Amino acid sequence: MQYDVIVIGSGPGGYVAAIRAAQLGLKTACIEKYSTFGGTCLNVGCIPSKALLDSSEHYYNASHTFKTHGINLDNLSVDLTQMMKRKTEVVAKNTSGITFLFKKNKIDSYQGVGSFKDKNTVVITKADGTTQEITGTNVIIATGSKPSSLPFIKIDKKRIITSTEALTLTEIPKHLILIGGGVIGLELGSVYARLGAKVSVIEFMDSIIPTMDKSLGKELQKVMQKQGVEFYLGHKVTGATTKGKEVSVTFDSPTGEKKELKGDYCLVAVGRIAYTDGLGLDKIGLAVEERGRKVAVNDHLETSVKGVYAIGDVIRGAMLAHKAEDEGTLVAETIAGQKPHINYNLIPGVVYTWPEVAAVGQTEEQLKEAGVKYKTGSFPFRASGRAVASGDLDGFVKVLADAATDEILGVHIIGPRAADMIAEAVISMEFRASAEDVSRASHAHPTYTEAFREACLAATDNRPIHI
Numbered sequence: 001m002q003y004d005v006i007v008i009g010s011g012p013g014g015y016v017a018a019i020r021a022a023q024l025g026l027k028t029a030c031i032e033k034y035s036t037f038g039g040t041c042l043n044v045g046c047i048p049s050k051a052l053l054d055s056s057e058h059y060y061n062a063s064h065t066f067k068t069h070g071i072n073l074d075n076l077s078v079d080l081t082q083m084m085k086r087k088t089e090v091v092a093k094n095t096s097g098i099t100f101l102f103k104k105n106k107i108d109s110y111q112g113v114g115s116f117k118d119k120n121t122v123v124i125t126k127a128d129g130t131t132q133e134i135t136g137t138n139v140i141i142a143t144g145s146k147p148s149s150l151p152f153i154k155i156d157k158k159r160i161i162t163s164t165e166a167l168t169l170t171e172i173p174k175h176l177i178l179i180g181g182g183v184i185g186l187e188l189g190s191v192y193a194r195l196g197a198k199v200s201v202i203e204f205m206d207s208i209i210p211t212m213d214k215s216l217g218k219e220l221q222k223v224m225q226k227q228g229v230e231f232y233l234g235h236k237v238t239g240a241t242t243k244g245k246e247v248s249v250t251f252d253s254p255t256g257e258k259k260e261l262k263g264d265y266c267l268v269a270v271g272r273i274a275y276t277d278g279l280g281l282d283k284i285g286l287a288v289e290e291r292g293r294k295v296a297v298n299d300h301l302e303t304s305v306k307g308v309y310a311i312g313d314v315i316r317g318a319m320l321a322h323k324a325e326d327e328g329t330l331v332a333e334t335i336a337g338q339k340p341h342i343n344y345n346l347i348p349g350v351v352y353t354w355p356e357v358a359a360v361g362q363t364e365e366q367l368k369e370a371g372v373k374y375k376t377g378s379f380p381f382r383a384s385g386r387a388v389a390s391g392d393l394d395g396f397v398k399v400l401a402d403a404a405t406d407e408i409l410g411v412h413i414i415g416p417r418a419a420d421m422i423a424e425a426v427i428s429m430e431f432r433a434s435a436e437d438v439s440r441a442s443h444a445h446p447t448y449t450e451a452f453r454e455a456c457l458a459a460t461d462n463r464p465i466h467i
């Protein structure tokens with residue numbers, strides 16, 4: 001078969017690239033090695049983790065906050081089997097949705113491992129070992145990433161696990177030891193903490209979610225501590241071993257003191273690494289970068305081989321589903337002769353703990369380092385009528401604006417529905433709004449988004465109304 005575009009991998013990068021290419025009239029194929037489409041995101045990432053976060057949040061609220069609303073429940077218990085079954089159904093709904101979209105857009109899909117024979121020919125090796133060749137004028141590498149570990153820790157997938165296994169546990173851990181205080185670890189740690197597990201987080205850096213604005217990590221740590229999670233920051237893990245059902249994790253304190261924690265599960269969440277195994281990059285003269293094993297691309301996301309592009313987790317930049325999607329669209333449109341653009345500065349980052357954390361643009365630390373003169377405006381949710389009504393009082397909105405022009409340079413939110421609220425900040429910044437522009441726009445009352453308006457008022461000339 002001869003195609004205009006062959007996409008290898010059907011994660012959010014790959015499937016969006018395939019759909020956009022097909023919309024633009026390009027004959028398109030997508031190859032996926034697993035039996036379901038959707039990649040990490042739909043199968044073992046964003047979607048199942050959010051399903052479990054939602055379920056566990058319901059339980060947490062039922063057991064902790066319902067009483068204050070005048071709702072009394074007796075004999076509350078968790079049915080983990082049902083919770084996991086629901087999660088599996090949520091995943092199936094989403095992955096079958098991609099099958100439907102491929103059919104609707106007349107995209108040919110192939111199940112098997114795609115491997116380059118040459119820059120225009122991809123060999124597909126199916127589960128039964130048979131092979132098939134297809135050719136394409138353009139090939140898009142969208143093979144994503146896999147969990148990484150520490151060199152001295154062996155993941156046994158039973159007691160020492162990655163995020164993938166953490167999404168399918170058959171029991172609630174008694175004590176979950178979490179290595180890594182980043183997004184994925186904190187989300188999955190939250191799930192089990194809400195269900196009653198003791199959760200200990202060991203993080204090498206001196207704050208959790210260390211790549212985000214420092215104020216967010218500080219506040220999130222405070223709130224998660226209230227929820228019972230314990231933190232060892234600035235601590236360096238030196239080993240993790242199992243003995244029967246017991247896991248032991250050893251680590252050094254910042255002053256070099258040797259420590260040990262014993263639990264029944266250890267979740268290693270120290271990041272992800274680009275995945276190119278079996279792709280045959282050497283056949284087309286492509287090598288991966290030493291650090292992170294990423295595929296190098298230019299501004300149009302084309303590799304050094306003409307007509308071969310790469311997108312998503314397998315290339316530089318944030319490992320996020322929406323970044324992969326945006327890049328899938330960009331490459332499809334580039335192949336079709338358009339001149340698309342991505343503003344990488346405005347890709348939001350979200351942590352689905354409760355309260356949620358969401359941010360876009362520059363952090364205060366980045367502005368300081370770049371010597372940019374800026375103003376800060378903050379508004380706490382405890383002063384928001386909507387937040388008082390729902391009882392979600394933790395967190396704040398922080399707006400950073402240019403000192404001279406008032407243009408919004410960064411928005412950092414920790415609070416209820418921050419994941420949804422951040423969209424307003426992204427759009428405002430795409431249109432290069434000033435903090436005053438946002439504060440002069442009407443915001444429905446009572447909503448959490450009023451806190452963004454108030455933080456903008458505070459940034460413009462320190463005149464919030466409600467504090």
Ligand SMILES: Cc1cc2nc3c(=O)[nH]c(=O)nc-3n(C[C@H](O)[C@H](O)[C@H](O)COP(=O)(O)OP(=O)(O)OC[C@H]3O[C@@H](n4cnc5c(N)ncnc54)[C@H](O)[C@@H]3O)c2cc1C
Nearest residue numbers: 009011013033039040041045046114144312313319320321
């Ligand atoms: C627990 C967890 C939670 C997450 N939550 C979020 C979130 O809330 N929001 C967010 O934005 N991001 C989240 N992420 C990150 C997100 O899942 C990734 O950034 C995203 O999936 C990357 O998309 P991708 O298309 O680049 O690759 P992937 O989704 O990894 O897809 C790559 C696909 O390529 C296939 N493949 C690989 N090699 C071959 C080959 N040779 N032939 C055929 N097929 C191949 C793989 O099987 C896979 O299906 C989460 C990740 C994890 C692990």
